[in-house]
Structures are given as structure tokens and as C-alpha cells.
Amino acid sequence: xxxxxxxxxxxxxxxxxxxxxxxxxxxxxxxxxVQAAIEAQCGGKASFKPxxxxxxxxxxxxxxxxxxxxxxxxxxxxxxxxxxxxxGGCTLxxxxxxxxxxxxxxxxxxxxxxxxxxxxxxxxxxxxxxxACGRAGFEPCRKRLRWDGDRFVAAPAR
Numbered sequence: 001x002x003x004x005x006x007x008x009x010x011x012x013x014x015x016x017x018x019x020x021x022x023x024x025x026x027x028x029x030x031x032x033x034v035q036a037a038i039e040a041q042c043g044g045k046a047s048f049k050p051x052x053x054x055x056x057x058x059x060x061x062x063x064x065x066x067x068x069x070x071x072x073x074x075x076x077x078x079x080x081x082x083x084x085x086x087x088g089g090c091t092l093x094x095x096x097x098x099x100x101x102x103x104x105x106x107x108x109x110x111x112x113x114x115x116x117x118x119x120x121x122x123x124x125x126x127x128x129x130x131x132a133c134g135r136a137g138f139e140p141c142r143k144r145l146r147w148d149g150d151r152f153v154a155a156p157a158r
Contacts, residue, residue, distance in 0.1 A: 027053070030095050030102040031066050041083065042075035049074070056115055056122040058105075058147035063097035065105075069113070085109075087137065088129040096147070106145075106152055118146060123155050 027035070031053070039046040052072035055064035071090030074081050084091050089111035095102040112127035124145040133141035146155035 027066065028095070028097075028102045030104070031068065034068055034093060038070070038073050038084070042073075043077075045076040047074045047076050048072065054115075058094070058122050058124075058152075059096050059149070060121065060147075061097055065094065065096040066102070067113075068093040068095070088131075089127070092126075094124075094152075105147075116144075118144075118155055121146060124152065 035046075035048070038048075049072035051069055054067045054069070056067065057063065058065045069090065069092055070084035071082070073084060075083065082090070086109070088109040090109060092106065092108065092110045092113055093104060094106035096105045106124075108128075110126050110128055114125045116123045116125055126143045126145065128141040128143060130137045130139035130141050132143070133139075135141060144155040144157065145152040147153075
């Protein structure tokens with residue numbers, strides 16, 4: 001096991017706390033920080049459904065890149081079950097691996113999303129609020145994004 005991986009796992013343990021860690025696999029500190037912020041916003045009582053965290057390798061470096069779907073996070077016991085969603089959808093954050101750890105490469109509200117493959121690489125398929133395409137909010141807006149080595153850019157339609 002590489003020293004970097006061990007350091008990342010230890011940092012995630014410290015940031016996530018032992019109770020939270022027992023429920024989730026070790027993640028990079030940047031992802032653990034987001035999870036801790038969600039728990040804090042929920043008054044320390046957050047529930048993460050299985051779809052909250054997914055991985056893909058957008059940049060092709062062999063390390064997991066993390067997709068965090070706030071639609072699968074819930075505040076337990078409060079008046080507002082999911083403060084992370086609204087008419088524009090739910091927050092989706094994506095963290096990609098970099099030389100010095102992980103960096104946030106995407107963060108916006110989406111109504112739905114999925115992963116596909118294009119030219120052997122992951123492609124992000126997004127359902128967005130209509131205003132993201134210059135339409136009325138209720139009208140559908142679909143976008144395909146791919147990683148260009150530095151950021152997500154429009155991917156050609158199939």
C-alpha cells in the first residue's frame with residue numbers, strides 16, 4: 001500500500017470521526033470534509049443513502065474521482081429532510097484526483113445525472129433546470145460533459 005494512500009485514509013478517519021467512518025469506506029480528506037459539512041448542516045444527524053457517493057475515473061490516472069449526489073443525503077429528525085435540493089435539482093459535486101490530492105471540478109444543481117462511456121472514457125449526462133439551456137425552468141435541458149484534462153467541457157452528442 002502506498003504511503004500517499006495510507007496518509008489519505010488516516011486523514012479521512014480523523015476528519016470523518018470514528019462513528020461516521022464505521023458506516024463509510026475511507027475517502028480522501030476533501031470528500032470527508034464535504035460529508036462533515038453536510039452532517040453539520042443537518043445538526044449532526046445526516047443519513048447518506050447508497051447513491052450519495054460514486055466513483056469514476058474521468059482523468060484516466062487510475063485513481064477514483066468522486067461524485068457526491070446531495071439528493072441521497074438526508075437530515076434525520078429535522079423539519080427539512082433534504083435542504084440540498086430545490087426546483088433546480090440537487091447539488092452534485094465532483095472531485096477529481098490531482099498531483100496534490102483532490103480538487104473540486106464540478107459543483108452545481110442537477111435534476112438527474114448518469115454516467116456513460118464515450119471514446120473509452122466516462123461521460124457525464126446531466127438533466128438540468130431549463131434555464132441552463134436558455135429555456136423556461138420546467139423545460140428539459142440535457143447536457144453531456146467530458147473531462148478535457150483540466151475541466152469538464154461539452155461532449156459531442158452520439
